[in-house]
Every structure is written in C-alpha cells, then in structure tokens.
Amino acid sequence: QKExxxxxxxxxxxxxxxxxxxxxxxxxxxxYFMWYRQxxxxxxxxxxxxxxxxxxxxxxxxxxxxxxxxxxxxxxxxSQPSDSATYLCAMSHQAGTALxxxxxxxxxxSS
Amino acid sequence: xxxxxxxxxxxxxxxxxxVTLRCSPxxxxxxxxxxxxxxxxxxxxxxxxxxxxxxxxxxFPDRFSARQFPxxxxxxxxxxxxxxxxxxxxxxxxxxxxxxxxxYFGPGTRLLVL
Numbered sequence: 001q002k003e004x005x006x007x008x009x010x011x012x013x014x015x016x017x018x019x020x021x022x023x024x025x026x027x028x029x030x031x032y033f034m035w036y037r038q039x040x041x042x043x044x045x046x047x048x049x050x051x052x053x054x055x056x057x058x059x060x061x062x063x064x065x066x067x068x069x070x071x072x073x074x075x076x077x078x079s080q081p082s083d084s085a086t087y088l089c090a091m092s093h094q095a096g097t098a099l100x101x102x103x104x105x106x107x108x109x110s111s
Numbered sequence: 112x113x114x115x116x117x118x119x120x121x122x123x124x125x126x127x128x129x130v131t132l133r134c135s136p137x138x139x140x141x142x143x144x145x146x147x148x149x150x151x152x153x154x155x156x157x158x159x160x161x162x163x164x165x166x167x168x169x170x171f172p173d174r175f176s177a178r179q180f181p182x183x184x185x186x187x188x189x190x191x192x193x194x195x196x197x198x199x200x201x202x203x204x205x206x207x208x209x210x211x212x213x214x215y216f217g218p219g220t221r222l223l224v225l
Contacts, residue, residue, distance in 0.1 A: 004153075006153070008151070031210075031211065032210070032211040034213075036216075041221075042218055042219075043115075043201055043216035043217050043218045043219050044154065044201070044216045045216070046213060046214075046215065049213060051211065088153050088154070090153075092210065092211065093210070094210050094211075097142075097144070097159055097166065097167060097205075097208055097209065097210055097212070098144070098156035098159065098167050098169060099144075099146075099154070099156065099203075099214060100156070101153030101154050101155070102153050103151070103152055103153050104152075104153050
C-alpha cells in the first residue's frame with residue numbers, strides 16, 4: 001500500500017461546478033497537509049496548507065483534514081476554466097521535512 | 112522577487128552519461144530539496160540540504176548525489192543515466208528546512224534519456 005493514495009482522474013466538470021478532490025494516507029504520523037496545483041509543464045504551486053485536523057478556507061478553495069479517517073479533501077467552488085490543472089496532495093510529519101505526494105488528479109473545467 | 116530558478120529548462124542525454132542540474136533558491140532561503148517527477152506520478156523526494164549539509168535522502172540509488180554551495184544554490188548530479196531517469200526534476204526551497212515549512216517549487220528541469 002502506498003503511503004498516499006489519490007485518484008488520478010481525469011475529472012471533467014462544467015464551469016461553475018463544485019469540485020471535490022481527495023486523498024487517503026496510511027501514516028498516522030503525518031501532521032502537515034498541503035494541496036499543490038500544477039499546470040502543464042510547470043512546477044507545483046502551493047494552494048492550501050493545513051496543520052493537523054480541521055478546515056481552512058481561502059476564497060473559492062476549502063481544505064479539510066480528518067486525521068481519524070486519514071482522509072484529506074480540497075473543495076473548489078464556482079470552478080473556472082483557469083482551474084484546469086493537476087492537483088497534488090502532499091503531506092509530511094513532525095520529524096521529517098520530505099513531502100510525500102499523491103499521484104495527482106487531473107481536472108478539466110469546460111466553459 | 113525572483114522565485115526558485117532552475118537550469119537548464121530541458122536537456123537530452125544518452126544512457127550512461129552524466130548530468131548536472133542547478134537550482135537557485137528564493138533569496139533568504141537556506142534549504143533546498145530535490146524531487147523527481149515521472150510522467151503521470153507525483154514528485155518523489157530525493158534530497159534535502161540545509162546550510163550545505165545533507166538533511167535527508169529519499170530512496171534513490173547512489174548514482175544520485177547533490178551538494179549545496181555557500182550562496183545556498185544547489186546542484187543535483189546523476190551518473191550512469193538510465194532510461195528510467197527520464198523525468199521532471201524539481202527543486203524546492205524553504206527558509207530553514209524545518210518540519211512543516213512551506214516549500215516553494217521551481218519550474219523544473221525536464222530530462223530525457225535516450
């Protein structure tokens with residue numbers, strides 16, 4: 001079993017839809033949870049950062065962490081064609097600094 | 112302010128050759144990490160350096176090595192290239208390299224091994 005599992009999609013939605021992206025993980029030591037967005041042929045760009053459990057909202061984006069279920073989510077409201085990208089979940093634990101990434105989910109938002 | 116910069120942007124090598132990739136972190140950042148991203152996969156951790164010292168190493172063979180210079184820039188070296196080394200190599204910088212610190216990624220170097 002991989003440490004971080006993420007459905008690669010692809011996921012196609014119409015403009016304005018609510019998008020839900022998810023990752024599960026197996027290592028209970030993970031404390032820091034991130035979502036990165038990666039456009040084609042570019043480096044990952046940090047979208048959301050959460051420490052431990054809870055919710056965090058930033059504009060159209062909401063990140064949720066449920067440590068009891070080892071499950072994290074990213075919600076995108078009012079999705080736009082410019083949101084079309086690959087979304088990578090990443091996590092790390094207290095003692096380590098290496099980020100462990102999921103495979104990434106490719107999202108396409110059509111106008 | 113300039114973000115993380117990497118050079119070259121892309122290159123083509125043949126099996127058995129050696130390659131050196133370069134990274135300049137964000138000004139003021141003292142830690143650099145290297146990741147390998149194979150097509151269709153998430154990035155995989157290779158190395159982290161802080162203040163010129165290796166702080167962490169991922170599950171990569173000894174053909175991979177790196178170093179950090181006094182100005183905090185870094186080089187990743189790969190010897191005896193294999194076809195499977197074809198990937199996007201990403202450099203990420205953070206201020207102190209501590210647990211939970213935000214890592215900012217560069218645009219990557221795309222390596223193709225023929």
